[in-house]
Amino acid sequence: MFSALGRLNLISRILIAIVLGVLVAYLFPQSAPHVSLLGDIFIKALKSVAPILVFVLVIASIANFKVNQGVGSLKTILLLYVISMFLAALSAVAASVMFPSTLLLDLAPGTHLEAPSDISAILKALVLSFITNPITALSEANFIGILAWAAVLGVALRHSADTTKQVILDFSEALSKLIKWVINFAPIGIFGIIVVTFAESGFKTLALYGHLILVLVGTMLFVALVINPIIVAFVMRKNPYPLVLICLRESGITAFFTRSSAANIPVNLDLAKRLGINDAIAGVSIPLGATINMAGAAVTITVLTLAAVNTLDIQVGLVTMIVLSVVAVITACGSSGVGSGSLLLIPVACGLFLIPIDIAMKVVAIGLVISVIQDSTETALNSSTDVLFTAAVELSKK
Structure with missing residues (x-):
């Protein structure tokens, strides 16, 4: 049996782990505390290796980057990131207007998390993250700081000896192999995550906010299966769905269960290599x-903010909704890149409608209740889009 499982591809083994996890959670819910360690170890391993991998990979990519070959591609990819996030926010506005949601705001917050007070706080935090101590950035998985230091060191090493550049490349290859070994244990880790998720949360709690979950997930699926394919089709001038579905299958599924764009970076880098994408481009863009590419976070921030607006019976005009979309994009870029990072930014968008912070934090608490579905779907959209747009731009050249 184990030999047969070993011959299956990773996605097939993950799907089997999902089915087994649901069965175990339903038949033996008391086993959740015992198998939770499997999921914790897997996610901890990914998050432990991902920061140093990104740090070394970006240094190696920039140090060996050919300016005349890749600057245009990176600019285009960044532009697609921004366009996708803005269209995702507008889609969330449209979905909230057509299918308005309301919240039970008398729900106890159940959290003592501190949210940013306004957009200026987000921008200030982003700027400070760029200049944080590199050791601190690595230890705290501050990927903005990691990217900043890696970019500076990469530029500084562009004029180093070829042997030095090769050593850095070899080190990044070694770390990539280490990540592949960790990824091979994904089915075991996902099995533990599934058991704990369904044994502890179940379906009753999720049913209380079924309509809200449908709006969130439906909007994210619309972005993934309609908005993004349109963007990719415009770039590639061909049927986008083969590439879209590959990215959702190979990247979205693992991101759904790790619930961290940062932890899914190695998966995207491996997929980019198999798609034949230039390593120098993928090593920077992914x-x-x-x-910063957080279309799913923009959807979450917009939908939950408008749900609070509907609950409080606040009248909102078209111009205000467009402004909200812009605010959602800016705040989404400040998401932490880890599970439920976007929820803490909801009070910033709520501030646009003068919603008090205590009520906004209750909205955050509701988001935490449904995060088992919302955050997983959001991360799947965010992470799969990173490799999708990178592949679209690079493959369009061919």
Whole structure:
């Protein structure tokens, strides 16, 4: 049996782990505390290796980057990131207007998390993250700081000896192999995550906010299966769905269960290599996308903010909704890149409608209740889009 499982591809083994996890959670819910360690170890291993991998990979990519070959591609990829996030926010506005949601705001917050007070706080935090101590950035998985230091060191090493550049490349290859070994244990880790998720949360709690979950997930699926394919089709001038579905299958599924764009970076880098994408481009655009390309976060911020607006019976005009979309994009870029990072930025968008912070934090608490579905779907959209747009731009050249 184990030999047969070993011959299956990673996605097939993950799907089997999902089915087994649901069965175990339903039949033996008391086993959740015992198998939770499997999921914790897997995610901890990914998050432990991902920062140093990104740091070394970006240094190696920039140090060996050919300016005349890749600057245009990176600019185009970044532009696609911004366009996708803005269209995702507008889609969330449209979905909230057509299918308005309301919240039970008398729900106890159940959290003592501190949210940013306004957009200026987000921008200030981003700037400070760029100049943080590199050791601190690595230890805290501050990917903005990691990218900043890696970019500076990469530029500084562009004029170093070829042997030095080769050593850095060899080190990044070694770390990539280490990540592949960790990824091979994904089915075991996902099995533990599934058991704990369904044994502890179940379906009753999720049913209380079924409509809200449908709006969130439906909007994210619309972005993944309609908005993004349109963008990719415009770039590639061909049927986008083969590439879209490959990215959702190979990247989205693992991101759904790790619930971290940062932890899914190695998966995207491996997929980019198999798609034949220039390593120099992917090594910069994918880690950067995991930090700032947050279409799913823009959807979450917009939908939950408008749900609070509907609950409080606040009248909102078209211009205000467009402004909200812009605010959602800016705040989404400040997401932390880890599970539920976007939820803490909801109070910033709520501030646009003068919603008090205590009520905004209750909205955050509701987001935490449904995060088992919302955050997983959001991360799947965010992470799969990183490799999708990188592949679209690079493959369009061929």
